[in-house]
Amino acid sequence: MKKKVLLVFAHPEPGSLTRQFVDVAVETLQGQGHQVMLSDLYGMGWKAVFDAHDFPQRLDAERLSFIAESGHAYATGTQPPDILAEQQKLLVADAVVLLFPLWWYGLPAILKGWIDRVFAYGFAYGYQGEGNRYRYGDGILKGKRALLAVMVGGSAEDYSPRGINGPLDQILFPITHGNLFYPGMDVLPTHAVYGTGRIGAAGVELALNAWRKRLANLFAEAPIPFRRQNGGDYPDGHVLAEHLAIGRTGLLVHVSDEDSLPRAVA
């Protein structure tokens, strides 16, 4: 069945590995009959900084509260057109792929600014004006798929379970769980390419082929089994039930079968 896929990407260099991943994604997905939407953040001159200019009609002209003004702008239809356009792409998409180089163990600022600005109150959080009722598996983007495609300069070893940087899936947990699963998306295991600084032409070919294969299963593979807030595992909506992941703490208790958690795929 034909689907719509939104690619959001953050690298200005047309020859970069990130952009080659974008090109291959367009080609592969269109080849499968899917429709592709692009958000080329550098190319669009995306405004990264969330600030008062994003609230042209303020609820409170004196004191700037981002949450209150974000909710007001969303509810009154006074958001800037660039934010609105991205929200509309998200609403029609069946899958969202973020493609970026890992900079200092996180998103490049321009992509973080896409999250900061587009994930408005009333839209990605505070959905239905009901505070935290809809989050982590429930929300406006429920039923859509999300995937990170990350270009990592360091070696896979440095991101291995006992590698010095920490495991990539845990470093990216604030994004996979906190940004994408939060408004309801099913998040697939991260697709990572390691050692991009010294990858070479043969390495690029291997990486692009692995990416083509990965994309072929975009709508078939199993998402990371993050626990849903409203699925019974959090009786009070805040803390994991005592009978689950007994005696354990940390990020991975929020994956329902943490021992079988799919690792970042090379």
Next chain:
Amino acid sequence: MKKKVLLVFAHPEPGSLTRQFVDVAVETLQGQGHQVMLSDLYGMGWKAVFDAHDFPQRLDAERLSFIAESGHAYATGTQPPDILAEQQKLLVADAVVLLFPLWWYGLPAILKGWIDRVFAYGFAYGYQGEGNRYRYGDGILKGKRALLAVMVGGSAEDYSPRGINGPLDQILFPITHGNLFYPGMDVLPTHAVYGTGRIGAAGVELALNAWRKRLANLFAEAPIPFRRQNGGDYPDGHVLAEHLAIGRTGLLVHVSDEDSLPRAVA
């Protein structure tokens, strides 16, 4: 002894809790005789997006490699003046405090862009042109202290050891360990204020008092005992030695006594 402290902060609203924390920090630190430097990112109109404009004299005019051009600009003294000024503040500082609201479980884009642009190759990574030789406890900022002061909208419960968001110290690990410890700084346990959305005047007073007390010990308290790359715990410089944190994986194996890890301080 008088010290120099750099405050880097990211909130445009003068009445925000973040800015009140900045004001209290200035007053408290100056009251102790320290010298305070301010990087008011919104006020400065800090350029968040790392792009080709940051490399006015390119090594390769055809293809943009951020690492290569960052190293070239740093080595040849051709970095933009705003980047250079921040690096010089870091070099003279004895302590660096980042003050910000937690947005989507990470730094606001403008502050991420401060890291992306200021932490140049040759400076914060690739120090001395020796690849990964100096990192995690060694590097150009070695001996300086670093502290995050984070304004968190959600409740402390949601960030507790089994809270639905994940523990705050692990969510911030990419920043404390990956951004601040990486170039050599001693990172103190994060100072967090929870529930800032509904804090009220009395709550603000309590929070500011706790912050004053915390700052009084800025140069006395023990940092998070992250393991140093070159301290013997990583025999090959990549993977934790087998005899340490036996049978365990994840972010916290990189804290030398993970059972006594100081939690984020409320």
